[in-house]
Amino acid sequence: MELSRRDFLKMAGIASAGVVVAGSAGTLLTGCTPVAKSKDGSLAGKQMAMLYVPSRHEEGCTDCTQACHLKHNVPNIADKKHEIKWIWETEFQHAFTEYMENDLLKERMKGVPYFVLCNHCANPACTRVCPTKATFKREDGVVMMDYHRCIGCRFCVAACPYGARSFNFEDPRDSLSKPVPNPNFPTRERGVVEKCNFCSELDIQGGELPYCVQACVKRKGSLEKSALIFGDLADEKSDFHNILEHLQKEEKLIPLRRKEIAGTQPKVYYLV
Amino acid sequence: MYDKGKIIIGVIIFLAVFTIPFWYSQATGDADKSPYADTSKLIAEGKTCVEPADYMREHHVKLLTDWRNDVVRGADTIYTSEEYGTTFDKSLTNTCLEQCHTNKSQFCDQCHSYVGVKPNCWSCHNVVEEK
Numbered sequence: 589m590e591l592s593r594r595d596f597l598k599m600a601g602i603a604s605a606g607v608v609v610a611g612s613a614g615t616l617l618t619g620c621t622p623v624a625k626s627k628d629g630s631l632a633g634k635q636m637a638m639l640y641v642p643s644r645h646e647e648g649c650t651d652c653t654q655a656c657h658l659k660h661n662v663p664n665i666a667d668k669k670h671e672i673k674w675i676w677e678t679e680f681q682h683a684f685t686e687y688m689e690n691d692l693l694k695e696r697m698k699g700v701p702y703f704v705l706c707n708h709c710a711n712p713a714c715t716r717v718c719p720t721k722a723t724f725k726r727e728d729g730v731v732m733m734d735y736h737r738c739i740g741c742r743f744c745v746a747a748c749p750y751g752a753r754s755f756n757f758e759d760p761r762d763s764l765s766k767p768v769p770n771p772n773f774p775t776r777e778r779g780v781v782e783k784c785n786f787c788s789e790l791d792i793q794g795g796e797l798p799y800c801v802q803a804c805v806k807r808k809g810s811l812e813k814s815a816l817i818f819g820d821l822a823d824e825k826s827d828f829h830n831i832l833e834h835l836q837k838e839e840k841l842i843p844l845r846r847k848e849i850a851g852t853q854p855k856v857y858y859l860v
Numbered sequence: 861m862y863d864k865g866k867i868i869i870g871v872i873i874f875l876a877v878f879t880i881p882f883w884y885s886q887a888t889g890d891a892d893k894s895p896y897a898d899t900s901k902l903i904a905e906g907k908t909c910v911e912p913a914d915y916m917r918e919h920h921v922k923l924l925t926d927w928r929n930d931v932v933r934g935a936d937t938i939y940t941s942e943e944y945g946t947t948f949d950k951s952l953t954n955t956c957l958e959q960c961h962t963n964k965s966q967f968c969d970q971c972h973s974y975v976g977v978k979p980n981c982w983s984c985h986n987v988v989e990e991k
Contacts, residue, residue, distance in 0.1 A: 627936035726935060734932045735984060768986055772954050777983040788935070 634728035644815035652800035663763035675705035706752040706784040707854030714744035740779040
């Protein structure tokens with residue numbers, strides 16, 4: 589077959605356009621949130637989630653924040669612009685800004701303390717925008733940070749609708765005790781973004797509780813009475829599921845999530 | 861050739877200056893001072909590394925990088941030694957440093973500074989205090 593130079597170039601052009609279109613169609617079809625698979629498949633089919641019952645909060649108690657920040661070497665920086673937070677106390681109007689349109693609710697709820705943390709969304713915005721996949725979703729629903737890959741671009745900070753991410757403007761070790769509070773857990777360095785990791789260093793799939801929940805359980809006596817409750821939402825036979833059902837059916841609490849309208853499917857539920 | 865004498869002298873001076881690092885280290889005896897990490901105490905205690913020393917010397921960079929990716933991205937935290945079959949927690953601070961190599965300045969820094977590499981592990985991972 590005789591192929592003129594002109595025809596060859598036409599065919600090459602069409603073929604490369606086809607590759608580009610097929611590639612982007614593939615991305616659109618599979619969704620923009622690729623999931624990092626666990627090597628042995630131990631995380632598959634799980635959906636770790638957190639419940640928070642605001643009415644059980646004792647005034648002034650910050651046990652969860654203290655436990656978390658000590659165990660994860662989170663520095664306490666006085667400068668508000670540079671502060672690092674994993675789980676912290678805020679007020680209802682900041683956690684649920686959309687409800688502030690409701691003038692009656694606004695009066696009632698203003699100033700009520702609420703604890704907030706990374707929501708480990710099922711459809712996270714942060715992982716979509718990360719150019720290096722330094723932040724990614726694990727099979728069990730935990731949104732992870734790989735500090736080795738983070739280039740500090742802060743796209744994720746801008747993308748997160750919950751302000752759950754903090755950027756290290758300064759070396760966190762300058763604001764930590766020496767030796768660091770928990771020598772067995774790494775610190776971060778200047779120029780990376782950090783956030784709550786749902787205590788992925790623990791065996792959370794095996795039933796171990798994150799440090800914040802442990803602290804609350806210690807104060808309240810049991811997981812049933814705790815203000816923070818953690819477990820696998822996908823496991824319908826778990827204690828976690830029983831507690832969730834009890835809270836909804838017996839205590840008549842309604843599970844709210846922050847900024848539903850953002851479409852991120854948060855996995856931290858506020859039972860009010 | 862014009863200025864033959866000047867050119868030859870110039871070349872000799874250039875070569876002498878250019879090769880200073882080589883003959884200087886020969887003259888002072890620095891060339892023989894290769895880094896040496898004393899692990900006799902660990903061996904006497906009956907401890908073995910995750911893999912044989914020769915393998916570790918050559919491949920520890922890759923091994924640690926693999927561990928890092930396995931733990932952070934694959935939720936795979938247990939390493940089974942190919943040589944010995946024993947299992948270890950994949951952790952630089954909690955396994956390598958805390959359990960055996962508590963002498964970071966001798967065991968890590970000495971060789972790294974000899975070959976002129978600056979690994980950035982320690983800007984986040986904690987160093988176990990030397991005893």
